[in-house]
Amino acid sequence: MEQWNQQLESWIHEVRHWIHEVRQWIQQQPQEQLYIAVAVLLVTSVFLLLLRALTYKKYNTVLLAGLSGSGKTTLFYQLRDGTTHQGTVTSMEPNEGTFILHSESTKKGKPKPVHVIDVPGHSRLRPMLDNYLAQAACLVFVVDAVDFLPNCRAAAEYLYDILTKAVVVKRRIPVHIVCNKTDKVTAHSKEFIKKQLEKEIDKLRTSRTAISEADVSSDFTLGIAGEPFAFSQCQNKVTVAEASGLSGEVSQIEQFIREHVRL
Numbered sequence: 334m335e336q337w338n339q340q341l342e343s344w345i346h347e348v349r350h351w352i353h354e355v356r357q358w359i360q361q362q363p364q365e366q367l368y369i370a371v372a373v374l375l376v377t378s379v380f381l382l383l384l385r386a387l388t389y390k391k392y393n394t395v396l397l398a399g400l401s402g403s404g405k406t407t408l409f410y411q412l413r414d415g416t417t418h419q420g421t422v423t424s425m426e427p428n429e430g431t432f433i434l435h436s437e438s439t440k441k442g443k444p445k446p447v448h449v450i451d452v453p454g455h456s457r458l459r460p461m462l463d464n465y466l467a468q469a470a471c472l473v474f475v476v477d478a479v480d481f482l483p484n485c486r487a488a489a490e491y492l493y494d495i496l497t498k499a500v501v502v503k504r505r506i507p508v509h510i511v512c513n514k515t516d517k518v519t520a521h522s523k524e525f526i527k528k529q530l531e532k533e534i535d536k537l538r539t540s541r542t543a544i545s546e547a548d549v550s551s552d553f554t555l556g557i558a559g560e561p562f563a564f565s566q567c568q569n570k571v572t573v574a575e576a577s578g579l580s581g582e583v584s585q586i587e588q589f590i591r592e593h594v595r596l
């Protein structure tokens with residue numbers, strides 16, 4: 334404590350000394366030059382602020398990604414209407430829309446709309462993901478928690494592809510892994526799913542790094558070399574939650590969206 338106080342005092346002394354020096358220097362300068370300097374400083378600051386305001390992008394797009402059958406489309410309608418969709422949904426129908434989250438539609442004040450895209454899970458359509466990611470504020474990765482084990486590898490591969498995309502790493506797009514279908518008693522816990530996905534991604538990391546020498550590389554490598562992979566090592570925020578699109582338990586997803594959509 335004593336030592337710390339002494340240190341602080343010597344810093345204060347130092348700062349005072351500098352302020353004094355600067356004052357003296359300013360007094361020695363001709364007046365016009367000072368005015369010009371202040372004016373230049375002001376103009377540049379205003380210019381920089383303007384530039385920032387003009388280039389500041391408002392991302393309000395939320396992506397729903399995940400394997401086919403994980404429940405993305407059900408979640409889409411649940412977020413929009415608060416119900417599961419009535420009638421048939423053909424795969425041709427683009428599930429994309431700008432709307433006020435259903436849970437906020439009755440709120441007072443003026444809730445802002447979000448743009449939600451239900452990205453087709455079929456691997457043939459996945460190249461579209463790049464275009465979607467460029468405009469995304471955040472991504473919800475849906476996992477079927479009931480039928481998890483047979484799909485674990487495929488889900489991990491898809492997630493790996495997303496987490497190593499340059500745009501995801503550079504813009505630090507937050508990823509919310511949602512363990513869906515928790516209305517079923519046979520659903521695996523989110524802790525279990527997280528662990529399994531981490532293990533699977535760890536294996537992929539080893540095999541894909543080997544491939545990357547043959548130039549089929551991902552944009553970025555994941556995690557810390559020599560350590561088992563964990564989502565906490567990602568540069569972007571990766572969180573895990575539970576939901577049930579069928580029974581309308583989507584509050585954690587809504588909270589995630591509200592946290593990350595800039596309005």
Ligand SMILES: Nc1nc2c(ncn2[C@@H]2O[C@H](COP(=O)(O)OP(=O)(O)O)[C@@H](O)[C@H]2O)c(=O)[nH]1
Nearest residue numbers: 400401402403404405406407513514577578579
């Ligand atoms: N039990 C249960 N089934 C669900 C849930 N969400 C979706 N499903 C079912 O899972 C299947 C695939 O859902 P869908 O939304 O089409 O998945 P998508 O292919 O990811 O768009 C459908 O039969 C849904 O009824 C859920 O939360 N619980």
Ligand SMILES: [Mg+2]
Nearest residue numbers: 405406407451
């Ligand atoms: Mg679908």
